[in-house]
Amino acid sequence: xxxxxxxxxxxxxxxxxxxxxxxxxxxxxxxxxxxxxxxxxxxxxxxxxxxxxxxxxxxxxxxxxxxxxxxxxxxxxxxxxxxxxxxxx
Numbered sequence: 888x889x890x891x892x893x894x895x896x897x898x899x900x901x902x903x904x905x906x907x908x909x910x911x912x913x914x915x916x917x918x919x920x921x922x923x924x925x926x927x928x929x930x931x932x933x934x935x936x937x938x939x940x941x942x943x944x945x946x947x948x949x950x951x952x953x954x955x956x957x958x959x960x961x962x963x964x965x966x967x968x969x970x971x972x973x974x975x976x
Contacts, residue, residue: 897932901939909936910972917965937968947971 901909916933919925925933940947950971954960 894931894935897935898939901932901935906940906943906972906975909940910969912936913940913965913969913972917963917969920963920965933965937964940968940972944972944975946975 904912913933913936916925916929916936919929920933941951947968950967951964954962954964954967
């Protein structure tokens, strides 16, 4: 199995979960990242969750775009996506 195949399968699997579940999972990964305990596979899962939520919700795209232009922000991509996902109806 190639890395591309693995990522594709991971993307398909993650895409089956609702936004609330993905935001909760992303928060758990953010907590682990804060204490420096994310391994390479967990970082991949975290990134695919962020990409999935980004692709799914224009509100998350807007929040992310504002964050990316804010050079003074101390937030991470995970912080921004989690906050935006939790504000969705």
